[in-house]
Amino acid sequence: MKRLALILSLALAMFAMPALAVQPDEILDDPKLEQRARDISEGLRCLVCRNENIDASNAELARDLRLLVRERLLEGDSNEEVVDFIVARYGEFVLLKPTMTGGNWLLWAAGPLMLLFALGAGAVYLRGRARAQEPAQQDLSEGEQARLREILDE
Amino acid sequence: MITELGHFALILAALVACVQVIVPLIGAHKRWPGWMAVADPAANAQFLLVAFSFAALTYAFVTSDFSVKLVVNNSHTAKPLLYKITGVWGNHEGSMLLWVLILTLFGVSAAWFGGNLPPTLKARVLSVQSAIGVAFYGFILLTSNPFERMAVPPMNGRDLNPLLQDPGLAFHPPFLYLGYVGLSMAFSFAVAALIEGRVDAAWARWVRPWTLAAWMFLTVGIALGSWWAYYELGWGGFWFWDPVENASFMPWLIAAALLHSAVVVEKRESLKSWTILLAILAFGFSLIGTFIVRSGVITSVHAFANDPERGVFILLILAVFMGGALVLYAARAGAMEARGVFSPVSRESALVLNNILLAVSAFVVFVGTIWPLVGELILGRKLSVGAPFFNMAFTPFMVVLGLVLPVGAMLPWKRGKVGRVLRTLRVPLALAVALMALAFAMQTGRSALGPVGVFMGAWLVMGAAVDIWSKTGRGGNRIARLARLPRADWGKAVAHSGLGVTMFAIAGLMAWEQEDIRVAQVGEPFEVAGYTLTLRDVRQVQGPNFRSTMAEVLLSQDGKEISVLHPEKRVYPVQQMPTTEAAIDNGLLRDVYVVIGDSQKNGGWAVRTYFKPLANWIWGGAILMAIGGLLSLSDRRYRVAAGARKAAVQARGVPAE
Numbered sequence: 001m002k003r004l005a006l007i008l009s010l011a012l013a014m015f016a017m018p019a020l021a022v023q024p025d026e027i028l029d030d031p032k033l034e035q036r037a038r039d040i041s042e043g044l045r046c047l048v049c050r051n052e053n054i055d056a057s058n059a060e061l062a063r064d065l066r067l068l069v070r071e072r073l074l075e076g077d078s079n080e081e082v083v084d085f086i087v088a089r090y091g092e093f094v095l096l097k098p099t100m101t102g103g104n105w106l107l108w109a110a111g112p113l114m115l116l117f118a119l120g121a122g123a124v125y126l127r128g129r130a131r132a133q134e135p136a137q138q139d140l141s142e143g144e145q146a147r148l149r150e151i152l153d154e
Numbered sequence: 155m156i157t158e159l160g161h162f163a164l165i166l167a168a169l170v171a172c173v174q175v176i177v178p179l180i181g182a183h184k185r186w187p188g189w190m191a192v193a194d195p196a197a198n199a200q201f202l203l204v205a206f207s208f209a210a211l212t213y214a215f216v217t218s219d220f221s222v223k224l225v226v227n228n229s230h231t232a233k234p235l236l237y238k239i240t241g242v243w244g245n246h247e248g249s250m251l252l253w254v255l256i257l258t259l260f261g262v263s264a265a266w267f268g269g270n271l272p273p274t275l276k277a278r279v280l281s282v283q284s285a286i287g288v289a290f291y292g293f294i295l296l297t298s299n300p301f302e303r304m305a306v307p308p309m310n311g312r313d314l315n316p317l318l319q320d321p322g323l324a325f326h327p328p329f330l331y332l333g334y335v336g337l338s339m340a341f342s343f344a345v346a347a348l349i350e351g352r353v354d355a356a357w358a359r360w361v362r363p364w365t366l367a368a369w370m371f372l373t374v375g376i377a378l379g380s381w382w383a384y385y386e387l388g389w390g391g392f393w394f395w396d397p398v399e400n401a402s403f404m405p406w407l408i409a410a411a412l413l414h415s416a417v418v419v420e421k422r423e424s425l426k427s428w429t430i431l432l433a434i435l436a437f438g439f440s441l442i443g444t445f446i447v448r449s450g451v452i453t454s455v456h457a458f459a460n461d462p463e464r465g466v467f468i469l470l471i472l473a474v475f476m477g478g479a480l481v482l483y484a485a486r487a488g489a490m491e492a493r494g495v496f497s498p499v500s501r502e503s504a505l506v507l508n509n510i511l512l513a514v515s516a517f518v519v520f521v522g523t524i525w526p527l528v529g530e531l532i533l534g535r536k537l538s539v540g541a542p543f544f545n546m547a548f549t550p551f552m553v554v555l556g557l558v559l560p561v562g563a564m565l566p567w568k569r570g571k572v573g574r575v576l577r578t579l580r581v582p583l584a585l586a587v588a589l590m591a592l593a594f595a596m597q598t599g600r601s602a603l604g605p606v607g608v609f610m611g612a613w614l615v616m617g618a619a620v621d622i623w624s625k626t627g628r629g630g631n632r633i634a635r636l637a638r639l640p641r642a643d644w645g646k647a648v649a650h651s652g653l654g655v656t657m658f659a660i661a662g663l664m665a666w667e668q669e670d671i672r673v674a675q676v677g678e679p680f681e682v683a684g685y686t687l688t689l690r691d692v693r694q695v696q697g698p699n700f701r702s703t704m705a706e707v708l709l710s711q712d713g714k715e716i717s718v719l720h721p722e723k724r725v726y727p728v729q730q731m732p733t734t735e736a737a738i739d740n741g742l743l744r745d746v747y748v749v750i751g752d753s754q755k756n757g758g759w760a761v762r763t764y765f766k767p768l769a770n771w772i773w774g775g776a777i778l779m780a781i782g783g784l785l786s787l788s789d790r791r792y793r794v795a796a797g798a799r800k801a802a803v804q805a806r807g808v809p810a811e
Binding site for chain 1: 389391394395396397424492494495496497498502503506507510513514515517518521522525528529532533535536537538539540541542543546547548551671672673751754760
């Protein structure tokens with residue numbers, strides 16, 4: 001239990017560190033290059049944090065990654081090359097936007113496929129409703145009529 | 155002593171709950187009035203016992219009784235009284251106790267306000283509600299006992315997680331639970347109706363207020379959580395697509411779908427089996443949310459009780475209730491015959507489309523949330539699914555929803571013409587397009603997100619206005635008639651406008667936000683988005699249970715002082731944890747958001763400044779949605795339905811209004 005509490009507070013602490021994520025000394029002089037660095041950073045996961053990108057994280061590792069991204073950009077890499085470089089080093093866990101390779105296509109297709117299915121089912125249902133006959137009006141039972149009067153009389 | 159009494163009361167409540175499951179259910183089956191009537195006093199007893207139990211735990215927290223383990227782990231004598239109280243639910247065990255307290259509160263409300271329900275339906279509803287209770291009493295008593303004592307009480311406690319010591323977050327869980335647990339009522343009604351084998355307009359009328367209330371609370375709870383994240387986490391993010399946020403968002407989407415499909419059941423006696431299914435799924439997603447938060451299977455920032463044993467228990471509860479309900483559904487849903495006949499272009503069809511969009515978008519969130527698990531277990535890959543995925547996969551559904559909403563909301567029942575509705579809506583449409591073009595022209599070289607948001611906001615708000623104005627008929631005195639319209643009409647207009655406001659605000663904030671990161675020297679002004687900021691001073695301050703580095707920043711524009719901001723960096727020594735307290739100058743159209751960072755080697759301080767347009771509108775829209783729900787809830791037809799019999803007895807001869 002004690003260990004659990006420790007892990008928890010550590011995990012929360014990582015998340016809650018004063019969020020001076022990007023430090024003033026990291027920022028590149030070229031605003032265009034810096035903007036590209038920011039865009040890339042927002043898609044990369046801080047590996048020791050929980051669901052946080054390296055742009056917003058204050059962890060040391062996130063800072064290292066941010067510096068690495070900027071270093072590669074200064075070397076003249078394209079955005080894709082930078083991301084590929086990081087993925088080659090840290091694995092695809094680092095990508096906040098999963099690729100569409102392998103079984104992942106299902107993740108991306110799940111929404112559209114489900115939508116098509118739902119629209120199809122909905123269309124069948126609506127056609128059924130449009131063709132159905134209005135059922136003969138059932139008469140109210142004695143009790144129901146009394147109850148109706150009671151409500152209407154109020 | 156009081157602690158033991160609290161524990162005992164909880165055990166007693168569990169026993170009462172067992173009786174309440176069995177006796178009324180048999181009574182309803184055999185039509186024995188005496189047995190069915192057991193449900194009422196049992197529901198009352200359960201509520202009182204759990205309330206006592208909760209009060210006992212609260213007492214232990216308020217008096218800082220450090221012989222109770224939970225108090226040691228989550229409290230401290232130096233903590234302000236408010237957070238001693240909210241500390242009761244700022245942890246796993248206590249929050250589960252709050253969970254069952256709310257569950258019994260809903261149960262007893264059904265007993266109090268369900269006077270005109272058919273007796274068998276009422277008995278079955280209370281029985282099912284109590285069955286959920288039994289499962290969660292078991293969960294608390296067997297795996298998460300909040301009343302556990304310490305063998306050797308320490309001198310002081312370990313304090314509550316400082317992030318939770320905040321007014322916004324203090325009331326976030328109760329609202330969220332009122333929402334989650336409120337959906338249990340819809341579930342109980344659905345299962346009871348399946349057992350009865352009868353779903354009609356009256357059933358929909360009974361079930362809708364409960365769903366409406368749950369949805370309202372969920373809206374407020376989610377908004378509070380998002381608002382808290384905005385000002386507390388230090389960079390003004392308001393939604394992270396974190397698994398736990400998704401866990402609250404999925405039931406919200408499904409509950410919104412359920413609200414709309416119940417309208418069709420109530421007015422047109424169609425979509426019955428779909429509505430039952432939604433009611434089951436809505437509570438199912440609540441349980442899945444509970445599972446995600448408390449099992450730690452999907453790691454998340456909130457996971458405050460990562461314990462596999464508890465996870466398995468909740469998974470078991472989920473399996474029993476969802477499995478049972480769905481089997482019952484498969485067996486009985488065929489008996490729910492639809493009666494209404496309508497053409498493919500009609501209000502009914504529009505509501506079907508609404509349901510498709512909401513349900514499929516909830517499905518997308520669900521798949522994205524569990525995909526890392528699928529990846530690890532089935533694909534053998536360690537994956538992340540983060541905000542970029544959800545923004546791409548989820549947003550289109552909301553855009554389409556917003557586009558069709560004003561048209562669908564105005565289509566007549568049974569049969570309508572889209573062209574005619576569009577003609578009524580030509581002014582809002584033209585204005586919204588004009589505003590979009592204006593926004594596009596004013597911003598140069600930025601994403602199309604902002605203008606699209608402007609269009610959506612204008613289209614939804616003005617569409618709702620035209621809708622409600624069109625209900626006043628023709629001729630003079632339309633203003634007076636506007637005031638006399640049913641509350642439900644107002645609720646619809648306000649809630650739909652709220653959705654528009656929130657969409658507009660989210661798009662506007664994301665598109666037009668500005669950020670500035672720099673080393674600021676004391677006394678040297680700097681400019682951000684047309685504002686001048688001056689770091690005047692940084693000093694150390696001692697709080698009740700924290701130390702703070704507090705800066706003083708002067709915010710001014712064109713030489714005129716606007717306000718003095720005090721961003722802080724706090725350290726809570728007991729928990730050894732730093733937090734940021736951003737300073738925000740709230741404005742009608744924008745927030746200026748200032749965060750103080752570390753002192754720099756060469757002098758000066760790191761300062762982050764954000765210009766956040768429309769920030770408060772996000773939560774303003776959510777509040778509007780909740781107010782819309784409240785207006786609908788207060789509509790006369792629910793009061794007539796709910797209080798008819800009582801009023802007839804008490805006020806014979808006196809006009810109801």
